[in-house]
Amino acid sequence: MAIILVRFGKVRSAFLQQAEAHYVDLLNKVKVPLEIRNLKGKDHKTADTQLIVEKYKDEAKVFLLAEKGTIYDSVQFSKLLTPALSNHDPVYFIMGGPFGWQYDLLPSNFKLLSLSPLTFPHELASVVILEQIYRAN
Numbered sequence: 001m002a003i004i005l006v007r008f009g010k011v012r013s014a015f016l017q018q019a020e021a022h023y024v025d026l027l028n029k030v031k032v033p034l035e036i037r038n039l040k041g042k043d044h045k046t047a048d049t050q051l052i053v054e055k056y057k058d059e060a061k062v063f064l065l066a067e068k069g070t071i072y073d074s075v076q077f078s079k080l081l082t083p084a085l086s087n088h089d090p091v092y093f094i095m096g097g098p099f100g101w102q103y104d105l106l107p108s109n110f111k112l113l114s115l116s117p118l119t120f121p122h123e124l125a126s127v128v129i130l131e132q133i134y135r136a137n
Contacts, residue, residue: 002033003133006056007095007126008041008048016123023130030137032085034130041097048097049105061091062110065125066101069112078136085137093129095122 011017027034041048056062061084072080084091093113106112115128 002035002090003027004035004037004090004092005095005126005129006037006039006052006092007122008039008097009122010038011123011126013123016127019127020130023127023134026134027130027137030134032133032137034133036126043097043099045097045099046102046105048099049102052094052096053105053107053110056092056094056110057107059090059092060109061089063091063093063113064101064106064110065093065095065115065129066103066112067114067119068101068103069114071114071116074132074135077132081133081136093133095125095129098122 011020024034024036039051042051052064081091083089115125115132120128
């Protein structure tokens with residue numbers, strides 16, 4: 001099983017780079033394989049959504065971080081992740097570009113996940129999802 005975090009762009013803030021590295025180290029210590037993929041977006045909601053759909057449409061476990069997504073507490077999130085962790089299936093957590101998702105283009109197998117009703121910068125959202133993945137183990 002691998003957890004793959006996909007996002008548009010890289011973390012630029014030194015502080016958040018350190019925070020991300022901290023959670024990557026913690027996940028390595030508990031032997032959770034993690035891959036972070038940084039994509040170059042098109043800076044357009046429709047084009048970025050189409051790019052993600054084309055790359056990941058055939059994957060079984062895709063969670064899009066989205067403002068319209070379901071909000072889980074940490075225990076619920078852990079239960080959501082447990083079957084994939086047990087089956088060694090790859091799990092994709094995909095963060096949208098700066099303009100969000102074109103929802104009508106998304107396939108039904110993509111699940112929408114919200115970290116909070118609050119708005120976070122993408123760089124901070126990366127750290128938050130990594131922390132929740134670590135907590136789920």
